[in-house]
Amino acid sequence: MTDLSSFREETRDWLQANCPESMRTPIRGFEDIYNGGRKPEISHPDQVVWCERMASRGWTVPEWPVAYGGAGLSKAEVKVLREEMALIGARSPLDSFGISMLGPALLHFGNESQKLEHLPPIARGEIRWCQGYSEPNAGSDLASLATKAEDKGDHYLINGQKIWTSYADKADWIFCLVRTDNSGSKHEGISFVLFDMASPGVTVKPIKLISGSSPFCETFFDNATALKKNVVGEVGKGWTIAKYLLTHEREMISAFGTSTSKKTIGQRAAQVLGTDASGRLRAGTLRSVIAQYQLDTQAFTATMERVKDEAKAGQGLGPASSIFKYYGTELNKRRNELVLSVEGEQALGWDGDEYRGGEMARAWLRSKGNSIEGGTSEVQLNIVAKRVLGLPDA
Amino acid sequence: MTLVLNEEEIMLRDSAAGFLAESANVSAFRAHRDNPTASGFDRALWESIAEMGWCGIAIDEQYGGLSYGFTGLGLVLEQMGKHLSVSPFNSTVLMAGSLLEQCGTEAQKQEWLPKIASGEVVMTLAIQEGTFFDLDQLSQSVTTAPDGFTVQVEKRQVLDAIAADAFLVVGRDSDGFQGFIMSAADVSVQAQSMVDARSSGTVVVNTTCGKDAQLNPAAMNGKGLTRALDQIHIGLAAELLGLSTEAFERTVAYLRERKQFGKVIGSFQGLQHRAADLFAELELCRSIVLQALRAVDSGDELGGLASAAKAKVAQISQRATNEGIQMHGGIGMTDEYDIGFFIKRARVLEHTLGDFHYHLDRFAVKGGY
Known part of the structure; x- marks a missing residue:
């Protein structure tokens, strides 16, 4: 306990001395999130300074071992660090798929030299990663992927196409699912391989979404090369890692279902649309739809907490966790529809200051993808029906 | 506050599940539906429930309960729901117990809570008027009388009204809410035949209550x-x-x-x-x-x-x-x-x-x- 409080004191002093004032202001949007990489996008020069200072202490990935660029902190210490950062409003120094996705997979499945080669540059924000999973003909049926990896002795020759590759146009390396063997069932013969996006034969084309932005790309491989030492886990057994990462990704997407804003949509509606003498929203039919949404959000948030508490108490990850991705994304879509109902024309503006760059409309349109990416709602329901309820295949 | 059951709570839940599956299950409900007892429940079952201490789970030790907490009570109720168990547990323990705990005077708590905890009394809550429950629409049924109050009202959907030894009647006077403890002799009861075959009734009150029967008015109109x-x-x-x-x-x-x-x-x-x-x-x-x-x-x-x-x-x-x-x-x-x-x-x-x-x-x- 004393150790933890002295850790808190040191942490507080260090953050006070090292966190630039500009990095203690709330982020205004995606442009203020620092992702690192060879050609980092910067909205303020202090982003680089802040990331470097935090990385020098291993605090961009505080729970990772020191040898891999982390600080080897215990869960309790990480909690203290987060609390102390929150106290001064410090921004996250670095966010990336390397930290949230590849890192955990490498720590779990990678060999020692892979960890030593790839993890420290992630921790320092030097290399930005993207994920090569879906293909034009392998969406919900991901295991039918066909990007071919041909054995050439010390390396593979890779040919094929990926789609929905998030930020492929900004990433330096890719973790990619490829087919190294065609002879078995579709879940066999898939390998999880890492290679440099700057390699010859890799081209990237952004995809413009209905929301107007282009977070995703098409990625083409025309005789691109990947060294064999960069196959993670066993050759042909990449599906295990793919599933591990999908579970992880689904957990991240589910969090969209919990609300972080201080004002509820009901309170916002009361402000915009007015209430009667009893305090009830004047728009009666809208009121009950909003109440339904708020009710489900409260119950969903309680479910996320319950599952966390059960896991902490050693009762394992209960079946409730299987509903998160499905329910959380459907809730987020409902919320965005309600924003339109409450804000009306204001939420349909596309451009210009009057509409804050069409923020509401774009968020509404983007939310439609939540129940598609990372496993559609329908796939999630299939999983619950089969694995949790024990219902048989058709 | 953690949203996970501790070992003690899991034991309570499992033992409730075990007992009810055996003794107060869906077959027992069918038998009750086909041949209801005059009281509307099985006295022997009610005694067994009381012997296990469930009636006192949420009641404070100083009033003869177990001070185990409301979560424990909820776990037992959940199991009763699962097995469609028939007993005056809802009316007596959940409803009357909760209202007495929150709004009873010290003397009333000392008199009634131990009896609820031991299962020796069947007690219920009479509050709904008309076809829907709506707290804001209760009629002004209470007036001041010499040495007390006159209460004139018809209450509906009163659980276990037929068998109840005592009633908690909630109404309004010109100042706000009022509650009274009444005995079966103070009211007249008419059975209501409901779709779920549970014992429920209409309670007609036309009586005068002394001050000792009045629930704490400050609590009734506070929280x-x-x-x-x-x-x-x-x-x-x-x-x-x-x-x-x-x-x-x-x-x-x-x-x-x-x-x-x-x-x-x-x-x-x-x-x-x-x-x-x-x-x-x-x-x-x-x-x-x-x-x-x-x-x-x-x-x-x-x-x-x-x-x-x-x-x-x-x-x-x-x-x-x-x-x-x-x-x-x-x-x-x-x-x-x-x-x-x-x-x-x-x-x-x-x-x-x-x-x-x-x-x-x-x-x-x-x-x-």
């Missing part, structure tokens, strides 16, 4: 009455959760065994997705009920939480029981099959002290819109 009703809403939500979960599990079991078109019907995606979605909703119900139970024990302000729990579970209980019948097909429509008992009980429980719409409205009001 006490609201808190007591919130506890009751949460307890009913717990019972409805158990019922809905059981109806769902029976339905899924049927989907796994019934064959049509040469296949188990549970292999059809049209049914799979409906079942999986219902599973998700029931998990949400479980969480919000536990959150509400814990909030009662921690003494937190409940705000809209009690109505959130009741509204959410009420809504999903409709879905679970409606789907229960639909997915069972024709056999689900027969009286011989048990699934019909669940839909009947579910609706009466839902309408006890406020249905889905009542609580959704209250949840919204408490949320500021």
Whole structure:
């Protein structure tokens, strides 16, 4: 306990001395999130300074071992660090798929030299990663992927196409699912391989979404090369890692279902649309739809907490966790529809200051993808029906 | 406040489940429905329940209870819902117990709470007037009389009214809420025959009560009455959760065994997705009920939480029981099959002290819109 409080004191002093004032202001949007990489996008020069200072202490990935660029902190210490950062409003120094996705997979499945080669540059924000999973003909049926990896002795020759590759146009390396063997069932013969996006034969084309932005790309491989030492886990057994990462990704997407804003949509509606003498929203039919949404959000948030508490108490990850991705994304879509109902024309503006760059409309349109990416709602329901309820295949 | 059951609570839940599965199960309910006793419940069962200490779970030790907390009471109620157990537990322990705890004078608590904890009294709450429960619409039925009060009112949907030894009658006078403890001799009772075959009645009151029968008026008009009703809403939500979960599990079991078109019907995606979605909703119900139970024990302000729990579970209980019948097909429509008992009980429980719409409205009001 004393150790933890002295850790808190040191942490507080260090953050006070090292966190630039500009990095203690709330982020205004995606442009203020620092992702690192060879050609980092910067909205303020202090982003680089802040990331470097935090990385020098291993605090961009505080729970990772020191040898891999982390600080080897215990869960309790990480909690203290987060609390102390929150106290001064410090921004996250670095966010990336390397930290949230590849890192955990490498720590779990990678060999020692892979960890030593790839993890420290992630921790320092030097290399930005993207994920090569879906293909034009392998969406919900991901295991039918066909990007071919041909054995050439010390390396593979890779040919094929990926789609929905998030930020492929900004990433330096890719973790990619490829087919190294065609002879078995579709879940066999898939390998999880890492290679440099700057390699010859890799081209990237952004995809413009209905929301107007282009977070995703098409990625083409025309005789691109990947060294064999960069196959993670066993050759042909990449599906295990793919599933591990999908579970992880689904957990991240589910969090969209919990609300972080201080004002509820009901309170916002009361402000915009007015209430009667009893305090009830004047728009009666809208009121009950909003109440339904708020009710489900409260119950969903309680479910996320319950599952966390059960896991902490050693009762394992209960079946409730299987509903998160499905329910959380459907809730987020409902919320965005309600924003339109409450804000009306204001939420349909596309451009210009009057509409804050069409923020509401774009968020509404983007939310439609939540129940598609990372496993559609329908796939999630299939999983619950089969694995949790024990219902048989058709 | 953690949303996970501790070992002690899991033991309590499992022992309640074990006992009720054996002694107060759905077959026992069918027997009761076909040949009801005059009192409306099985006295021997009620004694066994009292012997196990369940009646005193949430009552303070100083009044003869176990001081175990409201979460424990909720766990027992959930199991009673699951097994459709028939006893005056709701009326006596949940309703009368909660109101006395919150609004009784010290002398009243000392007199009545030990009797509730030991199961030696059947006591109930008479509050609803007309066809719906609405606290804001209670009539002015209480007037001041020499040495006390005159109460003239008709109360409906009074659980276990036929067998009750004592009544907690809640009404209004010109200043606000008033509550009185009355004996069976003070009121006249007429049985109501309800769809769920539980004992319920209309209570006609036309009597004068002394000051010693009056519940603490400060508590009735402060936080006490609201808190007591919130506890009751949460307890009913717990019972409805158990019922809905059981109806769902029976339905899924049927989907796994019934064959049509040469296949188990549970292999059809049209049914799979409906079942999986219902599973998700029931998990949400479980969480919000536990959150509400814990909030009662921690003494937190409940705000809209009690109505959130009741509204959410009420809504999903409709879905679970409606789907229960639909997915069972024709056999689900027969009286011989048990699934019909669940839909009947579910609706009466839902309408006890406020249905889905009542609580959704209250949840919204408490949320500021």
